[in-house]
Amino acid sequence: MPTTQPSLDGVARNAVVIIAVIAAGAALWLLRGILTQLALAVFLAVIIDGLSRVLELRLPSLPKAAPLPIAIVLTIMVLIGVVWLIADQGVGFASQMKGYGPRLEGLVAGAAHAVGIQDAPSLAELIRRANPGQYADDIFNRTQSILSDTFYVLIYLAFLIASRRGFRRKIVAMFPHNAEREEAVMIFQRIRNGVEQYLWVQTVTGLMIAGGSLVVMLVLGLDNALFWAFLIFLASYIPIIGGFIGIAFPPMFALVQFPTWWQAAVLAGVLWAIQFVVGNLVQPKMQGDSLNIDPVVVLLSLGFWGLVWGMPGMFLSTPLTVMAMIILAQFRGSHWIAVLLSANGNPAGAPGRQNPLDNAPGGKPQVKKVSSRQKTPAP
Numbered sequence: 001m002p003t004t005q006p007s008l009d010g011v012a013r014n015a016v017v018i019i020a021v022i023a024a025g026a027a028l029w030l031l032r033g034i035l036t037q038l039a040l041a042v043f044l045a046v047i048i049d050g051l052s053r054v055l056e057l058r059l060p061s062l063p064k065a066a067p068l069p070i071a072i073v074l075t076i077m078v079l080i081g082v083v084w085l086i087a088d089q090g091v092g093f094a095s096q097m098k099g100y101g102p103r104l105e106g107l108v109a110g111a112a113h114a115v116g117i118q119d120a121p122s123l124a125e126l127i128r129r130a131n132p133g134q135y136a137d138d139i140f141n142r143t144q145s146i147l148s149d150t151f152y153v154l155i156y157l158a159f160l161i162a163s164r165r166g167f168r169r170k171i172v173a174m175f176p177h178n179a180e181r182e183e184a185v186m187i188f189q190r191i192r193n194g195v196e197q198y199l200w201v202q203t204v205t206g207l208m209i210a211g212g213s214l215v216v217m218l219v220l221g222l223d224n225a226l227f228w229a230f231l232i233f234l235a236s237y238i239p240i241i242g243g244f245i246g247i248a249f250p251p252m253f254a255l256v257q258f259p260t261w262w263q264a265a266v267l268a269g270v271l272w273a274i275q276f277v278v279g280n281l282v283q284p285k286m287q288g289d290s291l292n293i294d295p296v297v298v299l300l301s302l303g304f305w306g307l308v309w310g311m312p313g314m315f316l317s318t319p320l321t322v323m324a325m326i327i328l329a330q331f332r333g334s335h336w337i338a339v340l341l342s343a344n345g346n347p348a349g350a351p352g353r354q355n356p357l358d359n360a361p362g363g364k365p366q367v368k369k370v371s372s373r374q375k376t377p378a379p
């Protein structure tokens with residue numbers, strides 16, 4: 001009598017999914033030199049697209065073709081302003097560091113005596129031992145790499161913006177049936193809305209933290225307060241650890257600048273309080289459950305994307321995880337991975353959630369039937 005063999009379809013399918021995830025991670029790491037630039041360009045394109053739609057909704061008197069060019073110009077102006085701020089404030093910070101030598105000498109001697117070292121080395125001796133000259137080539141290569149990456153990001157961005165109209169035709173050609181096309185458009189809208197929601201919340205809360213920190217640093221008289229506030233704002237885009245990194249450096253340099261320690265203590269306490277209030281009270285209310293990602297997954301994704309793509313991966317870790325969760329939820333074999341990534345076990349999420357950038361009357365337009373003559377949202 002033949003015995004019934006247990007079905008291995010589910011086990012085999014899950015094994016294939018796990019192998020595919022590992023292979024995808026290896027491919028992301030091997031192609032990081034290209035994909036990081038493309039990913040940054042895509043997220044810049046998302047920002048420009050969202051800003052364009054905001055201008056279209058808030059300023060209906062603008063010509064139909066005006067919002068996109070205005071959004072591009074505004075984004076480029078912001079990028080130029082960021083580069084100028086870093087260059088201007090960075091040069092001033094480096095020049096002021098030369099005057100902190102005696103104070104640094106005293107801090108080094110005090111720290112050495114606190115741990116039982118009586119004959120503390122001088123600051124000049126520490127610099128000589130560190131031999132900073134050996135890192136000059138590495139710093140030059142990294143600077144050259146950053147400039148090269150920025151150039152390629154802008155090139156990718158230009159081609160992405162130029163291919164917006166072609167994207168609509170590709171969607172129609174890829175999904176000739178209305179049902180398939182409707183599902184693809186809804187998936188794309190969920191990805192776009194999730195990324196825009198994350199960028200919107202992180203930008204607003206980052207500005208709140210940086211603005212409050214700037215006021216405190218100006219009141220205390222900390223040098224280069226604008227430079228530190230900008231670094232705090234950038235660090236706010238790194239989940240979990242970014243806020244703590246951003247508020248750690250200003251108090252450390254307050255110890256160097258001021259002859260007494262109370263300024264650094266007050267600065268550290270106030271910056272921590274601002275970070276705590278915004279991060280634990282304001283941000284959760286703004287974000288709600290829109291991302292639907294488990295907090296443990298946020299931490300793991302930070303480590304994974306940081307390992308694969310370095311600093312750009314840490315900045316983009318949460319949006320990339322949102323995209324991966326939404327895409328994995330569409331396939332039966334990988335649906336269980338999306339469930340594990342989600343916060344409530346429902347990676348599909350609630351349809352029709354309002355996006356803060358879609359403030360048109362009646363909320364976000366519902367996707368009904370999409371024909372070849374109807375517009376498909378551009379990326």
